[in-house]
Amino acid sequence: MSEPTSRRPVRDQAARKRTAGSSRTVGLDQPLAKQPRWMPQRRMDPESFGAFAERFARFMGTARFLVYMTLFVIVWIAWNTVLPNGARFDPYAFIFLTLMLSLQASYAAPLILLAQNRQDDRDKVQMEQDRTRDERTQADTEFLTREVAALRLSMRELATRDFVRSELRDLLEELEERAEERGRRAALEQLRTEPGDRGGGDQAPPRPPG
Numbered sequence: 001m002s003e004p005t006s007r008r009p010v011r012d013q014a015a016r017k018r019t020a021g022s023s024r025t026v027g028l029d030q031p032l033a034k035q036p037r038w039m040p041q042r043r044m045d046p047e048s049f050g051a052f053a054e055r056f057a058r059f060m061g062t063a064r065f066l067v068y069m070t071l072f073v074i075v076w077i078a079w080n081t082v083l084p085n086g087a088r089f090d091p092y093a094f095i096f097l098t099l100m101l102s103l104q105a106s107y108a109a110p111l112i113l114l115a116q117n118r119q120d121d122r123d124k125v126q127m128e129q130d131r132t133r134d135e136r137t138q139a140d141t142e143f144l145t146r147e148v149a150a151l152r153l154s155m156r157e158l159a160t161r162d163f164v165r166s167e168l169r170d171l172l173e174e175l176e177e178r179a180e181e182r183g184r185r186a187a188l189e190q191l192r193t194e195p196g197d198r199g200g201g202d203q204a205p206p207r208p209p210g
Contacts, residue, residue, distance in 0.1 A: 049114075050114060050115070050118050053111040053112075053114040053115045053118070054115040054118060054119075056108075056111050056115075057108075057111055057112045057115035057116075058115075060108060060112070073097070076090070076094070076097050077094065077097070080092070080094065080097075
């Protein structure tokens with residue numbers, strides 16, 4: 001028997017949902033395609049921008065910047081005060097000048113902070129290098145200290161000039177004592193042999209045969 005036609009659309013819709021769900025689950029492990037953006041993004045090199053910030057912060061900390069800024073403000077105020085009303089573009093109260101100074105300060109503060117952050121990073125790297133160098137120097141110093149101590153101990157074990165002289169003096173004294181003892185013994189032996197020699201000399205010489 002054939003299935004009723006009313007149940008087929010329901011099953012077709014369920015199959016479509018299952019296939020759609022399976023396609024979605026299969027697509028989870030795949031990267032999404034890049035969508036076009038309305039505004040193009042420009043990649044800015046942080047190193048070059050940081051170098052610019054450091055140069056700007058270094059320039060702002062010089063006397064030249066203060067002189068230029070002072071001259072700029074004086075010229076601005078004089079232009080909008082001395083010249084006729086038609087030539088003035090920022091009348092008294094100098095609202096536009098205040099706005100310009102505020103913008104300059106609002107941009108200068110982040111640039112100075114960026115320069116300080118870069119300097120802090122460099123200081124951290126320099127401190128780490130100094131710490132490594134100090135540890136290496138300390139290790140070398142400890143090694144040299146141990147070597148010097150070992151050399152001192154070995155030098156103590158070596159014979160010094162005074163020690164050699166004292167040993168030679170003792171050896172000479174011992175040789176002299178032995179020589180004296182030998183002389184005494186020789187003298188005693190000579191004394192022992194002298195009476196026999198004398199007794200033999202008192203006897204009459206033998207007569208020659210007649």
